[in-house]
Amino acid sequence: MIKGKFITFEGCEGVGKSTQIRMLKEYLKTTNQEAIFIREPGGNSISEKIRELILDPANSSMTSMCEAMLYSSARSQLIEQVIAPALDNGTTVICDRFIDSTIAYQGYARGLGVQKIKLMNELVCGDYMPDLTIFLDLPPSDSFKRKGGHDKSDRMELESIEFHNDVYSGYIEATKLYPTRIVRISPRGSKSDTASAIIKTLQARGLIQ
Numbered sequence: 001m002i003k004g005k006f007i008t009f010e011g012c013e014g015v016g017k018s019t020q021i022r023m024l025k026e027y028l029k030t031t032n033q034e035a036i037f038i039r040e041p042g043g044n045s046i047s048e049k050i051r052e053l054i055l056d057p058a059n060s061s062m063t064s065m066c067e068a069m070l071y072s073s074a075r076s077q078l079i080e081q082v083i084a085p086a087l088d089n090g091t092t093v094i095c096d097r098f099i100d101s102t103i104a105y106q107g108y109a110r111g112l113g114v115q116k117i118k119l120m121n122e123l124v125c126g127d128y129m130p131d132l133t134i135f136l137d138l139p140p141s142d143s144f145k146r147k148g149g150h151d152k153s154d155r156m157e158l159e160s161i162e163f164h165n166d167v168y169s170g171y172i173e174a175t176k177l178y179p180t181r182i183v184r185i186s187p188r189g190s191k192s193d194t195a196s197a198i199i200k201t202l203q204a205r206g207l208i209q
């Protein structure tokens with residue numbers, strides 16, 4: 001039986017996911033609340049190897065479906081090996097990217113179809129769907145400015161601005177598919193303003209204290 005809470009963070013490149021997860025980690029630590037923190041794709045040795053394969057700029061010939069399947073395979077391994085045991089044990093799990101990234105990137109921006117990718121990933125996730133997803137809502141035209149450009153070792157980041165604009169539109173589609181699970185939070189304010197908004201949202205849903 002699932003006893004722990006499952007929270008994921010989503011958004012375009014550079015919107016502040018890692019920053020906000022770090023700040024939430026600090027808050028949970030100072031308030032003595034236990035949680036584990038993982039990132040996608042990765043979080044275990046098999047999924048980290050799949051991550052290298054997906055993000056390697058040398059793999060520019062990878063098909064969209066191969067990419068979607070690899071992300072989903074890495075997710076499946078992460079769920080069985082890390083997420084499910086933690087949640088079954090009552091531990092809170094916080095994950096940097098999850099199912100909605102695949103819906104936005106592969107389903108929408110790569111054009112595979114959001115419904116198809118949603119179905120495939122619901123199969124992969126089974127009962128282990130997030131309780132709540134924080135979508136940091138900032139378009140790529142703004143988020144890449146924060147990052148100071150693209151990371152050249154990451155095949156996804158090397159995609160065109162049009163592709164990243166499509167990813168943003170894909171996230172908006174995902175919010176329509178899951179209107180109660182996905183909460184849109186603007187990261188336009190300061191880092192601490194955004195962190196406070198996230199903590200309030202998680203408290204209001206009874207996911208943290």
Ligand SMILES: Nc1ncnc2c1ncn2[C@@H]1O[C@H](COP(=O)(O)OP(=O)(O)OP(=O)(O)O)[C@@H](O)[C@H]1O
Pocket residue numbers: 011012013014015016017018019020146147187188189190191192194
């Ligand atoms: N609210 C904010 N205001 C200004 N700058 C911010 C804010 N939040 C994050 N940043 C800065 O934006 C940059 C990107 O942040 P971060 O690495 O957390 O984003 P990310 O969503 O994890 O990116 P990626 O998709 O590459 O993992 C960092 O330099 C960070 O310090």
Ligand SMILES: [Mg+2]
Pocket residue numbers: 017018019096
């Ligand atoms: Mg990050």
